[in-house]
Each structure stands twice: as structure tokens, then as C-alpha cells.
Amino acid sequence: MQKGLDRLVTSVALQLMSVDASTMVEKTEAALDELRLHFGVEHAYLRYNDHRIRASILIAESPRTEFGTDPNPNDVIYFADTDGDLAAAEHSLEPTVVLNNTSGGGCSSYLFAPLVAGSLAAGFIALTHLGSNEFSPSEVNATQAVAALFAQLKARIEAEDNLRHTATHDDLTGLSNRRALLEYMERRLQRGEPGPVATLFIDLDRLKALNDFLGHSAGDQFISALAQRLRDQMDPRDMIARLGGDEFVIVPALPMTTDVAEAEAARIQQLVSERVELGGEKVSRSVSIGVAVGMPGETSVSDVLRQADQAVLAAKTAGGNGISVFTEEMRTLYALRDDVELHLRHAVENDSLLLHYQPELDLRSGKILAVEALVRWQHPTRGLLFPGTFIEVAEATNLAGELGRWVIRKACSQFADWRERGLATDLVMRINVSPVQLVSLDFVASVEEVLAHFAIDGPSVCFEITEHVVVQDLARTRITLEGLAKIGVQVAIDDFGTGYSSLSHLKELTVDALKIDRSFVTRLGTDSDDMAIVKSIVGLAKAFDLDLVAEGVETSIAARTLLELDCHRAQGYLLSRPIPPERVEVLLAAGAIPLDFSADVSVSDD
Structure with missing residues (x-):
């Protein structure tokens, strides 16, 4: 019997692993149906407690009860309007078995298993049997284990909703961003x-x-x-x-x-x-x-x-x-864009772009763990331009793929040179990949060719893709990432926390690391909301056994807070700005960057 209960709990756990907000009710009903059939009861349901309004909210049930009215009178039940067993569920933290005798001489049995969140009853699972049913201690324990799974699911869905809201709303006004x-x-x-x-x-x-x-x-x-x-x-x-x-x-x-x-x-x-x-x-x-x-x-x-x-x-x-x-007259203001577009194509075709590299450090020792390749353009008339000036133009004019290929080849060439001189034996080269590259059918093959040409092993290279790109074309992205994994190349999700990737995406995709978006790190240590978000991302990385890197470390308090949260890998202006390759060589020769978290830095556009 115990083995059967263990299988039941495991089965429900597997069903709930891939649940997100859009599938929550459907998969919860399937899990409740499995509980109902296993225990041989007539009804199973899940309710959440809303302590702000002192109400019990029906989330899912098996089978569904048809009242013929909309809304269903059981959808929301206020604790102040009820008594007995349901009223006790407002605060109960222990499972309860109830046997009620009816006026006709019959009886009904109930098992209430609370969803415990800290010191609060977040809701409960209830099993109803029309008749006498003595639930055994093992059955009560198994039901409570399932309730714990639902409590974890509730917390996860709420965390994902909060992340989505944060990612799509302005923190000052609450308006859309x-x-x-x-x-x-x-x-x-x-x-x-x-x-x-x-x-x-x-x-x-x-x-x-x-x-x-x-x-x-x-x-x-x-x-x-x-x-x-x-x-x-x-x-x-x-x-x-x-x-x-x-x-x-x-x-x-x-x-x-x-x-x-x-x-x-x-x-x-x-x-x-x-x-x-x-x-x-x-x-x-x-x-x-x-x-x-x-x-x-x-x-x-x-x-x-x-x-x-x-x-x-x-x-x-x-x-x-x-x-x-x-008006049409304003179109003349696009002259700058046209100028940039014309010269950018020439710069890509004639190998006149350049790369700077931003070190990624171990906050505990200052050791350089990786460098991120960042493209720069020495414009013939406008001086050194950062990617924000021309990447949008590249994507709008179908140059993104060509530009991306140039960056990969140039970064790998520089990496091979450093390795040949013994400067980057245990370093990881991080390279940003555009959406165009990620969905290209020959991307993996071209990467494998470049790595072979420069005699670089796959695990020492990590491609960074934005969270938004992950969900744009999930099927194509999955194929590309699987191909990269086969040749040993690492993959990191960049700007994590600002897009819409769910836990099921992390579970399905072949990725090695998450990079916390700088918008959550900049005010870390002074903003409680950012603290909560970063803490949840740290937990996700540990749960999925992924490396974690914090971007945009610009203040000492942010660096210290990351250490307290057990996030040791970071990059940002406090640690090092993006620098030319010759300056990187000096740092690599030293092996580490001295760290001083007693002062902040002045930040300018990258």
C-alpha cells in the first residue's frame, strides 16, 4: 500500500513540474482526478485562502460541480459566513479527518490537507467521501505531501507572475513599460x-x-x-x-x-x-x-x-x-540612420570593427573567470560607437547575421592567441548571439568550423542569448541549443528576469547559465523588490544546477549583497569596464583584479 501511495505522490509531482499559469487549472484538475480515483472518493478539490479578504477561493475540482449559475456560489466563500470545518481551514496547519453524520442516518467523510506557506495556511486540498471512510495515517501523510507540492506550485506561479509583472511594468507608476x-x-x-x-x-x-x-x-x-x-x-x-x-x-x-x-x-x-x-x-x-x-x-x-x-x-x-x-519632411531626419547603415555594411565587409572585452570575476577572490566580447565600431566621421548605436540598424537591414559571424570569428581568433601565449588556459569566452543567428539552419555547423579552425574546445566558449529570444521561436531555439550542446559549447540566458521564460522552458532547454539582468542588480541592497527577485533567481539557478552571473554590478553594496545571496560570479563597472584586448592581457597575466567594495563607480553608457 505504501508503495502505491509513494507512486501517487511521485506521479502528481511529475504532473506539476511543467505547470505554468496558463496550464495551472487544467493540470491541477488532472492531478485531483488521480487523487480521487486512487482514494475512491466522490469529490476532490483545491482551494486557496485569501487572507486579505478572509475568503476561500475555489481553484480546481474533480469532478466539476455544475450549479447552473454564473458565478458558481462555491467559487468564493467568505470565512465570516461559514463555520465548522471550512472555517477552521482558514488557519489550520495540520491535516484533519472529519466524519459527519447526516439527518437521514448516513454519513460523509472529509480529509482536509493544508497548503502551508511559512506560518500561514495558503489553502487546502479536500477529499470528500459519501459514507464512512477511515483515512489511514499513510493516506493522510500522502495527501499532505501532495498538498505540499501544491503549496510549492502556488508559490512558484506567484513568483513567475511577479517576475512577469516586473518585466512589463514601470516600477514608479505601475504603467506598462x-x-x-x-x-x-x-x-x-x-x-x-x-x-x-x-x-x-x-x-x-x-x-x-x-x-x-x-x-x-x-x-x-x-x-x-x-x-x-x-x-x-x-x-x-x-x-x-x-x-x-x-x-x-x-x-x-x-x-x-x-x-x-x-x-x-x-x-x-x-x-x-x-x-x-x-x-x-x-x-x-x-x-x-x-x-x-x-x-x-x-x-x-x-x-x-x-x-x-x-x-x-x-x-x-x-x-x-x-x-x-x-510629416514626410521629417524623413530627412533619417539621414543619420542611412549614413550609419551605409558605413556599417562597409565596416563588416572590410573587417574594420573591433572588440572590447568585459571581465567576469569571482567576487570572493577577484579571479577572472570569463570575458564577454563586445563589439565596437570606429566610425570614419563619428568616432568610437557603442553597439546601441548600430545594432538596431544591423538587425533592421539584415546585417545582424553577418555582423554576428564576424564577432564570433574575431573573438575566437583573439581567444586562440591568448591561449597560445598561456594567458587564458582556464578562461571562458562569452559571445552574444543575435536572434537571426539562433534560428539559422547552419549556425551550429559554422560554429563548429570556427572552433576547429582555431583549435578551441567547445566548453571554453559560451554563447549568450536573451530571454526574449528564447520564447520567440522555442522550437527552433531548442534544436539550435541541442546542436551546440553536442559540440560542447555552453549557452547562457542573458538579461534573465525581463522576459517570459517559464520554469518549463528552463527544464526543456539545454542551457548552462543564467545572467541576472542589470536592472535588478543596479539597486541591489537598497531596493527590497530587486532583492526578492534576485533571491528567487538564485534559487532557480540552484534548483536547475545552472551557473549564475550577475550583470551591472556598479555599487559596493550590490557586490556585498550578491555575496550574501551566494552569487559569486559577476561583471559590471565596479569590477571592470569593457577594455581593449591589450589591457585584458595585462589583467590575465596578473590572474586576478584587486577588489575594493568600499566605493562605487561613476557609470556611463556601455
Whole structure:
């Protein structure tokens, strides 16, 4: 009998391993059905306790109870309105077996197994049998073990939901962030969607003056009040996003022509310009708004946003407090883009780009564990350009694959040279891989050819892919990663925590490491939310036996906090900036970088 119960618990555990928010109810019902059949009871259900409203929430049941009403009266039961066994489940932390006699001389048996989260009852599993059923101690223990699995699942789903919310929302205002905006616009601009799609780019005028007059926090308070006003006065279906600082983008849910969008911009301008009370003072800011309109299937997201950005720049250049609609004349402002595109192709084809390398250190010793290859471009007229200046152009002009191949070959050539001179015998070379490369059918073969040419073993190279890319084309990504694993190349998920990869993705994909996104590390030690997120990522890495690297370590307190969280690998300006290969050689010869966590660094764009 005990073996059967052990198999039952193992079976439920396997069912729940791959559950995410979208499959939670379906797979929970399947697990409950298995419990019901195994114990021979008539009903099994899972409920969560919401202690804020003192209610029990029905999550799943087997079989489903049909009441013929919507909502089901059993969906939410308030503890204040009930008594007896269900009321006790609000706080009970121990399994309970109940035998109730009915007025007709019959009886019913219940087994309540709580979902324990720390010192709280997070919910419970209940098994109901119409008749007398003495649940044995082994059966009670097995049911409690299953309840513990559901408690872990509940915590995991909540953590994933929090990560998703953090990744798609602005932490100051709670509005959508850039990532959420882009995804929304991608959907709105797909062929067949209703159009035109209007985009209003909002930029507050002279917010710095308000900070200078009322203090630095005044700007944040003003922006928060403005965000709430927009939420209250706009259509709830509209996309309202904060891009950062004093910039917002609104994409109305209803199709709008240019004239209607301009009228809507005038309404928003008036709304934003109304006074806000801060610290006893009533203040206001004027606003500049850029308007652009795109047609689904004809205009890309980047084009519409760039046009709106150009339009708001025109409004601010004209003195601010105005509305500017994107026109054909503004297209001349794309001259810089065209210039960059022309010279970038030449730079890639003529091997005139260069690589800098950012060391990755062991925070305990300063030992250099890896270096990340970062491309730079010595532009013929504009000087040294960082990737943020030209990577977008490369992707938009189908140069990303060619650029990526150049980076891999150049980095491996440099790596082989260092190894030949005995400078990088136990070093890992990290190389960023673009989405274009990852889905290329010949990518693995080309990598294998480069490694063989430079006599580099696969495990000493690690390709970094962003979390967003992982879920873009999961099937193709899986094939590529499996191919890389066969030739020994490591893979790390970069910017982890900002995308949508679930635990099931981590379980399915062949990856070796996670790199915590710098947005969660920058304020580590001073922001409790970031602390919670990083702590959960550390736990995930340990659970899946993955290496973990923290990016963007710029403060001593962040470095010390990472050590306390048992995350020892890190990179960032506090440890070392990206540097040319000759300076890397000096550090490699020394073997380590002296660490001093008593002072922070001044940060500039990479």
C-alpha cells in the first residue's frame, strides 16, 4: 500500500513540474482526478485562502460541480459566513479527518490537507467521501505531501507572475513599460488588425526645474500623479506606457486618423497641463506631444515609434508646449540612420570593427573567470560607437547575421592567441548571439568550423542569448541549443528576469547559465523588490544546477549583497569596464583584479 501511495505522490509531482499559469487549472484538475480515483472518493478539490479578504477561493475540482449559475456560489466563500470545518481551514496547519453524520442516518467523510506557506495556511486540498471512510495515517501523510507540492506550485506561479509583472511594468507608476508597449504594438500593427493605429509620444517640458524648486522626489511624485490621471481619464483599453524619465507613449485602442489623433493629443495636453498639488504647492508642467499614425501590415512598430519620437523632438525644438504630427519632411531626419547603415555594411565587409572585452570575476577572490566580447565600431566621421548605436540598424537591414559571424570569428581568433601565449588556459569566452543567428539552419555547423579552425574546445566558449529570444521561436531555439550542446559549447540566458521564460522552458532547454539582468542588480541592497527577485533567481539557478552571473554590478553594496545571496560570479563597472584586448592581457597575466567594495563607480553608457 505504501508503495502505491509513494507512486501517487511521485506521479502528481511529475504532473506539476511543467505547470505554468496558463496550464495551472487544467493540470491541477488532472492531478485531483488521480487523487480521487486512487482514494475512491466522490469529490476532490483545491482551494486557496485569501487572507486579505478572509475568503476561500475555489481553484480546481474533480469532478466539476455544475450549479447552473454564473458565478458558481462555491467559487468564493467568505470565512465570516461559514463555520465548522471550512472555517477552521482558514488557519489550520495540520491535516484533519472529519466524519459527519447526516439527518437521514448516513454519513460523509472529509480529509482536509493544508497548503502551508511559512506560518500561514495558503489553502487546502479536500477529499470528500459519501459514507464512512477511515483515512489511514499513510493516506493522510500522502495527501499532505501532495498538498505540499501544491503549496510549492502556488508559490512558484506567484513568483513567475511577479517576475512577469516586473518585466512589463514601470516600477514608479505601475504603467506598462517599453517591453509591454512594443508587444502591444506588434499585435496592433499585424496585417488584418483594425487601423489606422495612432501613437502619441508625450514628453514633459522642463521637469528638472520642478525638481530644483521642490526637491528631487517632487518629479517622481508629479509623474506618479500624472500617471494616475491618465489611467482615470483614458479609455481602459488604451495602452499607456512610461518609457522612463518624463516620457510616455499612448496608443489609443480605437483606430484613429491623423486628424482625430491630433485632436486626442490636444485633449491629453490639456489634461496633463492641469495642476498637481505637491507638498502644499500647486504645480504644473507643459507638455510636448508627437503624433504618428501607422497602418497594420504596412508599418512596423519601430517605424511608428521612430516617427512619433521625431515628431515630439520637432515640438520640443520649436519651444515645447506644442503638438507636432509626423510629416514626410521629417524623413530627412533619417539621414543619420542611412549614413550609419551605409558605413556599417562597409565596416563588416572590410573587417574594420573591433572588440572590447568585459571581465567576469569571482567576487570572493577577484579571479577572472570569463570575458564577454563586445563589439565596437570606429566610425570614419563619428568616432568610437557603442553597439546601441548600430545594432538596431544591423538587425533592421539584415546585417545582424553577418555582423554576428564576424564577432564570433574575431573573438575566437583573439581567444586562440591568448591561449597560445598561456594567458587564458582556464578562461571562458562569452559571445552574444543575435536572434537571426539562433534560428539559422547552419549556425551550429559554422560554429563548429570556427572552433576547429582555431583549435578551441567547445566548453571554453559560451554563447549568450536573451530571454526574449528564447520564447520567440522555442522550437527552433531548442534544436539550435541541442546542436551546440553536442559540440560542447555552453549557452547562457542573458538579461534573465525581463522576459517570459517559464520554469518549463528552463527544464526543456539545454542551457548552462543564467545572467541576472542589470536592472535588478543596479539597486541591489537598497531596493527590497530587486532583492526578492534576485533571491528567487538564485534559487532557480540552484534548483536547475545552472551557473549564475550577475550583470551591472556598479555599487559596493550590490557586490556585498550578491555575496550574501551566494552569487559569486559577476561583471559590471565596479569590477571592470569593457577594455581593449591589450589591457585584458595585462589583467590575465596578473590572474586576478584587486577588489575594493568600499566605493562605487561613476557609470556611463556601455
